[in-house]
Amino acid sequence: xxxxxxxxxxxxxxxxxEVIMLDCGEGTQKQMRYSRIGFNKKMKILIxxxxxxxxxxxxxxxxxxxxxxxxxxxxxxxxxxxxxxxESTERTVKYSRRFDLEIYEVxxxxxxxxxxxxxxxxxxxxxxxxxAYALEEKEKPGxxxxxxxxxxxxxxxxxxxxxxxxxxxxxxxxTIKPNEVLGPSRPGIKxxxxxxxxxCKPVVVLSKKADxxxxxCTFEDSHKDKAQDYGHSTASQAAKIAQEAYAKKLxxxxxxxxxxxxxxxxxxxxxxxxxTILAEDLMRIEVRN
Amino acid sequence: xxxxxxxxxxxxxxxxxEVIMLDCGEGTQKQMRYSRIGFNKKMKILIxxxxxxxxxxxxxxxxxxxxxxxxxxxxxxxxxxxxxxxESTERTVKYSRRFDLEIYEVxxxxxxxxxxxxxxxxxxxxxxxxxAYALEEKEKPGxxxxxxxxxxxxxxxxxxxxxxxxxxxxxxxxTIKPNEVLGPSRPGIKxxxxxxxxxCKPVVVLSKKADxxxxxCTFEDSHKDKAQDYGHSTASQAAKIAQEAYAKKLxxxxxxxxxxxxxxxxxxxxxxxxxTILAEDLMRIEVRN
Numbered sequence: 001x002x003x004x005x006x007x008x009x010x011x012x013x014x015x016x017x018e019v020i021m022l023d024c025g026e027g028t029q030k031q032m033r034y035s036r037i038g039f040n041k042k043m044k045i046l047i048x049x050x051x052x053x054x055x056x057x058x059x060x061x062x063x064x065x066x067x068x069x070x071x072x073x074x075x076x077x078x079x080x081x082x083x084x085x086x087e088s089t090e091r092t093v094k095y096s097r098r099f100d101l102e103i104y105e106v107x108x109x110x111x112x113x114x115x116x117x118x119x120x121x122x123x124x125x126x127x128x129x130x131x132a133y134a135l136e137e138k139e140k141p142g143x144x145x146x147x148x149x150x151x152x153x154x155x156x157x158x159x160x161x162x163x164x165x166x167x168x169x170x171x172x173x174x175t176i177k178p179n180e181v182l183g184p185s186r187p188g189i190k191x192x193x194x195x196x197x198x199x200c201k202p203v204v205v206l207s208k209k210a211d212x213x214x215x216x217c218t219f220e221d222s223h224k225d226k227a228q229d230y231g232h233s234t235a236s237q238a239a240k241i242a243q244e245a246y247a248k249k250l251x252x253x254x255x256x257x258x259x260x261x262x263x264x265x266x267x268x269x270x271x272x273x274x275x276t277i278l279a280e281d282l283m284r285i286e287v288r289n
Numbered sequence: 290x291x292x293x294x295x296x297x298x299x300x301x302x303x304x305x306x307e308v309i310m311l312d313c314g315e316g317t318q319k320q321m322r323y324s325r326i327g328f329n330k331k332m333k334i335l336i337x338x339x340x341x342x343x344x345x346x347x348x349x350x351x352x353x354x355x356x357x358x359x360x361x362x363x364x365x366x367x368x369x370x371x372x373x374x375x376e377s378t379e380r381t382v383k384y385s386r387r388f389d390l391e392i393y394e395v396x397x398x399x400x401x402x403x404x405x406x407x408x409x410x411x412x413x414x415x416x417x418x419x420x421a422y423a424l425e426e427k428e429k430p431g432x433x434x435x436x437x438x439x440x441x442x443x444x445x446x447x448x449x450x451x452x453x454x455x456x457x458x459x460x461x462x463x464t465i466k467p468n469e470v471l472g473p474s475r476p477g478i479k480x481x482x483x484x485x486x487x488x489c490k491p492v493v494v495l496s497k498k499a500d501x502x503x504x505x506c507t508f509e510d511s512h513k514d515k516a517q518d519y520g521h522s523t524a525s526q527a528a529k530i531a532q533e534a535y536a537k538k539l540x541x542x543x544x545x546x547x548x549x550x551x552x553x554x555x556x557x558x559x560x561x562x563x564x565t566i567l568a569e570d571l572m573r574i575e576v577r578n
Contacts, residue, residue: 001353002319008349026349027316030291052352052382056345060297060315063341064290081381088377092370093341094417128383 001053001257007031007281008053009195009254011214013135015117021045022133022193022214028057029064035282039065040072044112046119047078048195049130050085059089066098073100077112077121079129080105106131116140117188125200127231132197134206137188141166141178148181189287192247195254198228199237207245212287214279215241217252220259221268235265239272250276251285290342290546296320296570297342298484298543300503302424304406309424310334311482311503317346318353324571328357333401335408336367337484338419339374348378355387362389366401366410368418369394395420405429406477414489416520421486423495426477430455430467437470478578481536484543487517488526496534501576503568504530506541509548510557524554528561539565540574 002008008025012035019041021028032039048054055078076082083103090097104111108131112119116138121131144164154160154176159169166178192207195216207213218232227234233241235252242250250273255262266278277285291297297314301324308330310317321328337343344367365371372392379386393400397420401408405427410420433453443449443465448458455467481496484505496502507521516523522530524541531539539562544551555567566574 001356004322027319030316033293050383052348052384055382056349059341060345067290085381088381092374092377094339095341
């Protein structure tokens with residue numbers, strides 16, 4: 001439930017010109033206005049599961065995007081049931097969507113493969129079929145060494161670009177390999193979203209050495225039984241999962257409306273995993289490695 | 290569309306212990322928390338039409354009410370399509386509603402008759418079938434004159450109550466009529482909700498001598514053509530309807546997201562109908578007569 005301080009789940013990853021939205025609770029379109037994310041960006045949406053607090057913002061978002069003139073396609077991924085939900089709201093609540101929507105009902109596995117990153121999913125342990133998602137950037141080529149390129153007399157222009165992309169080139173029958181002008185390749189960023197879930201092995205596996213693990217933290221430690229009953233995690237359980245996975249940063253989300261003050265949750269988690277943040281509405285976190 | 294200042298349509302009438310909600314746009318449950326209306330009150334909901342901005346708050350509201358332990362029934366009224374919308378969201382977005390919902394798909398006419406008030410509806414002129422609603426209190430009995438009751442030696446207690454309800458009583462074979470101890474009866478309050486609509490006769494008829502007319506004011510006067518095209522009203526058009534109906538107070542709602550500042554709208558309407566208010570989020574207005 002939303003509280004006066006907290007809205008329903010939605011996390012947005014901005015990666016270059018693209019927006020990757022994780023879940024879309026009621027009120028998301030309003031929060032997008034505050035965060036100035038923009039309604040016309042290249043965009044993917046990943047839905048964890050078909051509980052209302054994770055999807056009820058979709059119809060209104062699509063409606064407003066249409067009114068704002070969006071024509072760019074959106075790809076949306078989620079468990080079985082997503083298509084039925086979107087289609088029935090579009091049938092019963094009248095509006096004309098002006099952009100294409102490609103709906104993918106997915107299972108666990110590698111679900112998206114792009115040039116620079118891939119996204120995989122795993123079933124996690126909620127009281128309803130629920131997927132966690134891992135966004136993993138591919139290795140990035142190393143830094144281009146200007147001096148080295150000049151030394152080898154490679155003319156500035158398309159040949160530089162080829163090398164930067166990791167391809168070999170030829171000048172006067174002499175082959176120049178990318179590693180002659182590039183520094184060591186840099187690892188990509190890995191970010192995992194796991195809400196809603198009990199503490200479970202699949203999240204540990206999926207978030208192995210993740211830079212960021214965004215994890216369910218519905219309850220304080222004293223409500224461990226409730227967490228078990230309703231398919232959620234306590235603060236310490238979330239922190240233990242981050243520890244086991246060697247995740248660098250843990251971000252706690254999906255805080256129960258029971259807690260007006262969330263200091264205890266953060267304290268309990270930080271005891272186990274030092275680098276922990278408790279998500280607040282409209283918080284922005286820059287992820288670099 | 291919501292803006293950073295304005296949420297989607299929802300008006301709540303609080304009448305004694307009862308809450309009568311008019312439309313339920315996305316974000317209503319959040320605003321209810323701010324306004325501290327309470328999720329467990331005796332309640333009716335009236336839906337004007339099946340456009341998303343007027344109904345998409347319903348599933349989340351019902352869901353949160355269930356989590357908060359509501360068991361009291363809700364009666365909900367609206368045009369054809371309402372039942373299909375509610376049933377499909379309950380089928381596709383999983384949650385257990387813990388209270389009964391009685392869905393009435395209504396036409397124009399007297400749709401609700403209670404002891405103290407009635408509600409009637411009329412089709413109005415939008416680009417989609419849309420109902421305006423009039424809530425009309427019945428005449429209230431006059432004030433009870435304490436001195437007069439003592440003078441007539443009527444013992445305090447059940448006999449006073451009978452007279453207050455407008456019933457005659459007998460003391461030692463002498464009949465006492467209620468008008469002997471009651472002041473003149475007082476007219477009830479009349480409130481009309483008409484969103485979304487072009488300026489039209491049915492609203493004038495429905496809101497004849499209303500104490501409050503809540504009326505569509507999507508556009509400034511300069512956008513008269515747009516108002517016509519999309520089935521809405523300008524500020525002056527809304528004011529003229531209030532004038533024609535001899536409505537005492539006009540409240541302008543459904544302001545387009547085009548206007549960050551809404552001063553012009555109020556100025557244009559006030560020129561025609563002096564007693565006009567431009568609705569703001571969480572505004573409270575006490576209606577007495």
